[in-house]
Amino acid sequence: MAAKKLFLLPGDGIGPEAMAEVKKLIAVMNKAGAGFETDEGLVGGSAYDAHGQAISEADMEKALAADAVLFGAVGGPKWDAVPYEVRPEAGLLRLRKDLELFANLRPAICYPALAASSSLKQEVIEGLDILIVRELTGGVYFGEPKQIIDLGNGQKRGIDTQVYDTFEIERIAGVAFELARTRNNHVTSMEKRNVMKSGVLWNEVVTATHKAKYSDVKLDHMLADAGGMQLVRWPKQFDVIVCDNLFGDMLSDVAAMLTGSLGMLPSASLGAPDAKTGKRKALYEPVHGSAPDIAGKGIANPIAMIASFAMCLRYSFNMVVEADRLEKAISAVLDEGYRTGDIMSEGMKQVGTAEMGDAIMAKYRAA
Numbered sequence: 001m002a003a004k005k006l007f008l009l010p011g012d013g014i015g016p017e018a019m020a021e022v023k024k025l026i027a028v029m030n031k032a033g034a035g036f037e038t039d040e041g042l043v044g045g046s047a048y049d050a051h052g053q054a055i056s057e058a059d060m061e062k063a064l065a066a067d068a069v070l071f072g073a074v075g076g077p078k079w080d081a082v083p084y085e086v087r088p089e090a091g092l093l094r095l096r097k098d099l100e101l102f103a104n105l106r107p108a109i110c111y112p113a114l115a116a117s118s119s120l121k122q123e124v125i126e127g128l129d130i131l132i133v134r135e136l137t138g139g140v141y142f143g144e145p146k147q148i149i150d151l152g153n154g155q156k157r158g159i160d161t162q163v164y165d166t167f168e169i170e171r172i173a174g175v176a177f178e179l180a181r182t183r184n185n186h187v188t189s190m191e192k193r194n195v196m197k198s199g200v201l202w203n204e205v206v207t208a209t210h211k212a213k214y215s216d217v218k219l220d221h222m223l224a225d226a227g228g229m230q231l232v233r234w235p236k237q238f239d240v241i242v243c244d245n246l247f248g249d250m251l252s253d254v255a256a257m258l259t260g261s262l263g264m265l266p267s268a269s270l271g272a273p274d275a276k277t278g279k280r281k282a283l284y285e286p287v288h289g290s291a292p293d294i295a296g297k298g299i300a301n302p303i304a305m306i307a308s309f310a311m312c313l314r315y316s317f318n319m320v321v322e323a324d325r326l327e328k329a330i331s332a333v334l335d336e337g338y339r340t341g342d343i344m345s346e347g348m349k350q351v352g353t354a355e356m357g358d359a360i361m362a363k364y365r366a367a
């Protein structure tokens with residue numbers, strides 16, 4: 001059996017704390033013969049401190065050669081003043097761009113045990129299971145020009161450019177429609193065609209892609225600001241949401257709170273299948289950032305990171321049984337009342353990062 005090459009990039013802040021819990025799981029799976037071969041690198045502020053770059057060329061090569069990359073989180077106030085080109089977040093953007101990870105899957109599931117403790121009413125989120133499909137390598141995060149110009153009159157101008165070409169919209173729409181077919185067969189496309197030309201094109205191309213290949217899937221369109229409102233008002237109206245890089249970033253943080261906490265939301269970033277092998281480049285990461293406010297305290301919720309590893313098992317290694325088993329272990333531990341601080345509510349057992357990781361591992365082993 002060929003080794004399964006995992007490249008670990010824990011990053012900064014709570015990234016390494018959450019990744020430590022995944023490393024324990026990998027060790028347990030390897031004892032049972034899973035055959036993961038792991039290597040580890042630096043990204044973000046930790047890479048900047050070591051070599052003045054947000055990710056080194058050597059680590060980029062390892063990421064490109066791996067079957068999957070597991071990523072923690074990057075950033076923090078320590079690096080606020082570093083040059084923009086080498087800021088911690090640049091490491092993540094480079095990984096996404098160079099690995100051509102255009103499809104970012106961000107599922108938001110409300111675990112039954114957390115339905116009562118959300119800031120939203122229980123009936124609004126109970127049973128929630130939606131999937132945000134975010135375009136990840138285009139749009140305003142990457143478009144040129146991207147600069148600050150000195151206008152010479154005491155004023156400056158900040159410029160970011162939103163650019164989308166037809167093929168970029170077509171391929172992300174295709175991913176959303178394909179995934180919808182495995183779920184409730186419903187896609188909602190979100191843009192702002194009322195004020196943005198890229199939104200007009202987005203709407204046209206999604207509509208044409210639907211007509212050409214996916215007319216069996218229900219499609220509707222929503223302006224992205226109204227979409228944000230609807231996500232909070234009645235999120236269960238959605239199945240798959242497809243949107244651009246910026247709206248997807250924002251709407252998935254909104255969706256995170258439907259699940260109880262940013263600490264609960266995993267993600268998978270996938271490239272196109274290789275024409276010969278069918279394999280996709282992939283990176284798995286929690287939706288949250290490095291949470292500098294709680295870093296180093298051992299209290300971060302590791303569930304988003306562990307659930308991202310479950311997505312890795314499912315999408316990169318087709319280990320569907322193990323992925324289900326791990327997701328069930330997370331659910332069972334929540335049913336038993338284990339809570340990190342971010343999801344704590346009255347009468348529950350408050351635990352730290354490692355205790356939560358250990359509890360999930362114990363359930364996984366026992367299943």
Ligand SMILES: NC(=O)C1=CN([C@@H]2O[C@H](COP(=O)(O)OP(=O)(O)OC[C@H]3O[C@@H](n4cnc5c(N)ncnc54)[C@H](O)[C@@H]3O)[C@@H](O)[C@H]2O)C=CC1
Nearest residue numbers: 073074075076262263288289290291292293294300301342
């Ligand atoms: N993928 C990545 O690496 C991302 C990095 N960032 C970076 O992270 C840094 C901090 O950004 P913020 O806006 O504060 O966003 P954040 O996601 O790091 O934190 C927002 C809030 O959620 C809480 N939180 C997040 N994850 C948690 C977890 N696992 N357990 C418990 N609580 C959790 C934090 O304590 C904080 O109160 C910035 O430098 C930002 O650029 C932000 C988002 C994504």
Ligand SMILES: CC(C)CC(=O)C(=O)O
Nearest residue numbers: 089090092093249287289
């Ligand atoms: C580059 C990241 C920090 C952007 C972000 O917030 C995200 O991808 O969720």
Ligand SMILES: [Mg+2]
Nearest residue numbers: 249250253287
């Ligand atoms: Mg974000």
